[in-house]
Amino acid sequence: MNYCKPEKEIISGDNRDDVRSRATIAVDILDSIDDYVSAFDRDWNFTYISRKTAADFGLSPEDLLGKNLWVTFPNFVGTELERNYREAMEKREIRRFEWRTIYAKPRFEEFTVFPSVEGITVYGVDITNRKQAEEEVAQAKQRLDAHMNNSPMAIIEFDDEYHVIRWSEEAQRVFGWKAEEIMGKAIREMPWVFRDDAKLVDQLSTDMLSGKLPRNASANRNYRKDGSVIFCEWYNSAIYDTRGKMISVLSEVLDVTERKRLETQLAEHSRNLEKLIEERTRELKEKERLATIGATAGMVGHD
Numbered sequence: 001m002n003y004c005k006p007e008k009e010i011i012s013g014d015n016r017d018d019v020r021s022r023a024t025i026a027v028d029i030l031d032s033i034d035d036y037v038s039a040f041d042r043d044w045n046f047t048y049i050s051r052k053t054a055a056d057f058g059l060s061p062e063d064l065l066g067k068n069l070w071v072t073f074p075n076f077v078g079t080e081l082e083r084n085y086r087e088a089m090e091k092r093e094i095r096r097f098e099w100r101t102i103y104a105k106p107r108f109e110e111f112t113v114f115p116s117v118e119g120i121t122v123y124g125v126d127i128t129n130r131k132q133a134e135e136e137v138a139q140a141k142q143r144l145d146a147h148m149n150n151s152p153m154a155i156i157e158f159d160d161e162y163h164v165i166r167w168s169e170e171a172q173r174v175f176g177w178k179a180e181e182i183m184g185k186a187i188r189e190m191p192w193v194f195r196d197d198a199k200l201v202d203q204l205s206t207d208m209l210s211g212k213l214p215r216n217a218s219a220n221r222n223y224r225k226d227g228s229v230i231f232c233e234w235y236n237s238a239i240y241d242t243r244g245k246m247i248s249v250l251s252e253v254l255d256v257t258e259r260k261r262l263e264t265q266l267a268e269h270s271r272n273l274e275k276l277i278e279e280r281t282r283e284l285k286e287k288e289r290l291a292t293i294g295a296t297a298g299m300v301g302h303d
Contacts, residue, residue, distance in 0.1 A: 036124030176225030
């Protein structure tokens with residue numbers, strides 16, 4: 001059945017039936033697709049609406065043909081849908097936008113509005129599943145970012161050329177640089193590897209890039225933004241694509257400067273204690289020796 005509003009007949013004779021037949025076929029094809037199609041004249045009256053689109057409003061195409069869009073559906077007035085429709089009509093420009101339905105069953109659609117001399121034609125695609133997937137990905141990223149920023153370890157991620165692409169809040173606390181100061185910069189651009197440890201870090205970076213050491217733990221000294229030196233333990237993990245090319249490196253960094261300081265103090269204390277014990281032992285042995293000599297001398301004198 002043809003759901004197009006009849007236009008003035010300009011074809012006569014035997015060709016009329018053929019034109020009508022072709023129009024019917026075109027409408028049947030549009031009604032068979034699983035998308036949303038509608039058309040309006042320059043007065044915003046429906047000139048075509050697919051059965052699927054009409055059914056979403058609980059109506060049939062016959063209920064809407066010739067009706068004014070804004071009068072029939074007043075809740076559309078003042079919305080993003082109206083703005084895009086009118087701009088397409090007035091500026092004769094194609095418009096594409098996303099829309100959350102307000103009359104039909106709640107879902108997300110992507111509309112493309114095509115202008116013509118007679119008015120506009122609207123083509124809509126249900127993107128609800130895509131939007132839900134995008135929302136799930138966004139929520140997963142939000143949770144991951146929250147966990148990383150809440151981690152007691154500094155979280156740093158590098159791309160395949162060792163440019164910084166993630167810099168957690170703890171990384172800022174440990175190294176002193178804010179994310180906006182270091183994001184996008186390569187390791188070699190940042191003065192944060194202690195000079196005497198640079199060779200070790202370069203070799204480790206090369207081994208990860210080649211896939212030789214996809215997972216590893218290392219320790220080296222780093223400079224902070226203020227120039228002070230800290231001791232860090234780096235726990236690194238690289239991921240690779242199907243061809244074996246490195247995609248990124250995620251590093252968890254633990255500032256062990258205080259532990260190193262305590263270990264140094266403890267080692268010094270242990271050395272001092274051992275020295276004290278050795279000295280005390282020598283003193284005791286000397287006293288025992290002198291006591292033995294004294295006792296021997298006494299025995300000789302008594303004899």
